[in-house]
């Protein structure tokens with residue numbers, strides 16, 4: 001089964017997890033919010049969130065959490081939804097979002113998650129998920145893309161459990177892949193373009209990402225919790241896992257040698273000739289030395305490897321004494337991400 005887990009990929013690319021809000025009112029992409037940095041009981045304004053429909057309340061709570069101990073709690077009011085959003089600083093040709101949602105276990109709940117635009121008193125969702133509490137036991141998740149296509153049943157889930165929903169929107173082809181709890185439910189789903197003319201609302205630009213509790217319809221109120229919001233200005237490609245061997249494997253601060261060797265093998269179906277050498281980083285910061293790479297089979301296992309040289313001192317400055325994991329990441333020439341790890345020892 002094809003799977004997607006943006007959050008896991010993000011952990012591998014952890015360097016920018018703090019790229020929150022700039023001085024403008026829009027959030028920069030990639031955007032990530034786990035609501036752990038917000039004071040309990042406060043509105044997450046510092047992370048870029050804005051209120052569209054005030055419902056009853058919205059604040060960061062520790063009643064439920066998907067990550068850490070806090071999440072964003074939205075509570076609708078009778079006859080009035082609760083809707084909160086972030087402005088996106090750019091509307092790109094590709095956009096991925098993933099969100100974890102917990103719905104309060106009462107029948108009849110409705111939540112919306114996705115791109116949106118504000119019109120009159122409503123926030124209209126597009127390329128978005130609708131989550132229904134159903135009978136309070138089994139919930140249903142739908143995705144709604146372009147206006148002409150029927151909504152898509154993404155899957156069911158047990159009420160009382162967190163779900164993680166996500167979509168990769170490719171505006172160039174006007175199609176999406178959507179998933180629930182890491183399982184891809186559909187690909188090639190027709191979607192609305194990032195800008196279009198609506199017969200009622202005029203020119204619409206999908207530059208907001210919104211979440212809403214909407215079971216206010218009919219005078220009820222409801223609660224949802226939202227956590228681990230991820231918005232990327234690209235489509236996440238599954239990374240190629242490289243087999244990495246750093247030599248030497250033991251380092252001494254007083255040791256000699258200007259360079260170290262990093263041997264990289266790729267899984268079957270990939271060629272080391274396709275590695276974008278300039279994209280490689282050791283421990284997220286050390287770029288390859290300006291030396292030619294070599295292709296061979298240094299470990300005689302029949303699998304071709306590429307040997308890339310890195311500056312030894314620059315690498316040592318990223319180490320701490322003892323045994324430790326070292327990361328290698330980068331991409332192939334076609335931009336497919338590449339990740340790998342090895343272990344080295346630094347003599348204390």
Ligand SMILES: [Ca+2]
Pocket residue numbers: 034035036065066067068069070071227228
């Ligand atoms: Ca959290």
Ligand SMILES: [Ca+2]
Pocket residue numbers: 265296297298299300301302303304305
């Ligand atoms: Ca080899």
